[in-house]
Amino acid sequence: RNVAFTFRSSTRVTEILQDRVDVPSNRNTLNGFRTFCSGKDLSAKKCVSCSSGDMRPMTEQAANQLIQQVPEWNLTNDGGTMKLSRSWKVKTFLEGLEFFQAVANVAEAEGHHPDLHLVGWNNVKIDIWTHSVGGLTENDFILAAKINGLDVQHLLSRKPAK
Numbered sequence: 824r825n826v827a828f829t830f831r832s833s834t835r836v837t838e839i840l841q842d843r844v845d846v847p848s849n850r851n852t853l854n855g856f857r858t859f860c861s862g863k864d865l866s867a868k869k870c871v872s873c874s875s876g877d878m879r880p881m882t883e884q885a886a887n888q889l890i891q892q893v894p895e896w897n898l899t900n901d902g903g904t905m906k907l908s909r910s911w912k913v914k915t916f917l918e919g920l921e922f923f924q925a926v927a928n929v930a931e932a933e934g935h936h937p938d939l940h941l942v943g944w945n946n947v948k949i950d951i952w953t954h955s956v957g958g959l960t961e962n963d964f965i966l967a968a969k970i971n972g973l974d975v976q977h978l979l980s981r982k983p984a985k
């Protein structure tokens with residue numbers, strides 16, 4: 824029995840080391856602070872609570888890596904605060920609000936909330952960052968990936984967003 828157990832755990836360690844499995848999002852720590860964890864499919868992850876005071880914003884280098892998993896989004900630096908941003912053009916004002924409702928459902932489910940802009944009646948822009956740490960955490964990329972997965976095509980104008 825011991826032999827089987829040892830085999831199973833070392834297999835798990837090997838999988839984790841080779842990055843073949845997802846592990847809980849709070850696994851990686853740097854100097855005792857959570858940063859983010861590696862893993863393939865961001866949209867399959869859940870946002871973790873970022874209010875416990877042990878979370879710090881990720882480095883620009885880490886953000887440049889993770890953005891490759893959500894290339895539809897832009898990395899911006901807003902007066903020193905790193906954010907994710909994406910724009911869409913909707914067909915009508917009301918469809919903009921429908922778009923927001925779909926995003927709000929995801930945000931509520933994740934307990935992680937983006938800034939929503941609807942400007943000039945049909946320009947939707949969403950900014951995501953972790954307010955409590957003043958920068959980006961893996962939660963922001965998870966939310967971005969989940970917003971990418973929404974079926975909102977029918978709400979969008981055929982004209983590209985600015």
Ligand SMILES: C[C@H](O)[C@H](O)[C@H]1CNC2=NC(N)=NC(=O)C2=N1
Nearest residue numbers: 873874934935936952953954955
């Ligand atoms: C307790 C709860 O997790 C926090 O208040 C959450 C709510 N949603 C949030 N959303 C975002 N984007 N950043 C936060 O810091 C944040 N804080």
